[in-house]
Amino acid sequence: MVPMAGGSLLALSVIVLAAVVSTLLLAPVAANDIDALSALKSGLKDPNGALKTWDPQLVDPCTWFHITCDDHKRVTCIDLGRQNLSGPLAPELGQLDRLQYLEVYGNRLSGPIPKELVGLSNLKDADFSNNDFCGPIPTSGPFRHIPRRSFANNPRLGKKC
Template structure:
């Protein structure tokens, strides 16, 4: 009898272990994939344990009352490496704060899937390539700071449809083409576009612009 009970108890423990390992959290998985891409010399991401059911106990991650990730704070963390499409899986994210690190490569177009995003701060990195046109889908976005990177290409016209956008900073990049003149762009100060030697527009030169080099 005792032997049967022991066998049954062991079977229950096995089921529990299987249930635990299979109760994956998509947001936790996405963040763990991001971590595997990055170089973290000061162990800022040490608490990002993929064996936990959800990432709400991790440092630099904030969740709402339903254990959904709404904020990622990794500013000034001495982290380097590429960003990946997995960030687009954080569907409830409202604040993406990755400023003043050494992130490199292109900005993933999948960030355009973050429909609840209010603030995106990617400034002060080594990001290259173009500003994704998919950012035009971020209708809740109020703050977009991409300054002090190595971004190229033109400013996507899709950004002019972001009626809630209050702050835009793309200064100190290598952008080209013309600056949109409608939507929220009517209120952005000229400093938002400083130090882009190939960027032209009525706001900058008072002339009908040409897309030199774009």
């Protein structure tokens, strides 16, 4: 029995060590997601409290309202449509390398669409419509596949900011 118990203890130790190491390896990546979302929040006015659960002290942004994550606790979707938000989108959103969906339609967002977003190779869909964005409409990277209607009703989009 002793060898069996020792072997079981060794196996358990290996499993625990693997879990700790994988958590430590994932932590900096998830921290980048938190940093990007915190930068977005800090630049926006949020009179209705849509972002009230976005607390950078909470290590898991997957518990925040309007955020969806994958099995590795990486941000895959930001759904902030019609939340009465105003202000610019943060360039740090370009750090969300697992982001697939970015929905910010129907707010009062302004400024340029950050050029850093063209590096989001996993982005499948985005909706910037019904805001007050200005500057160029991104056309490279994932934006080659984003329909023009996703930029509709931004009177200053395509014009100098």
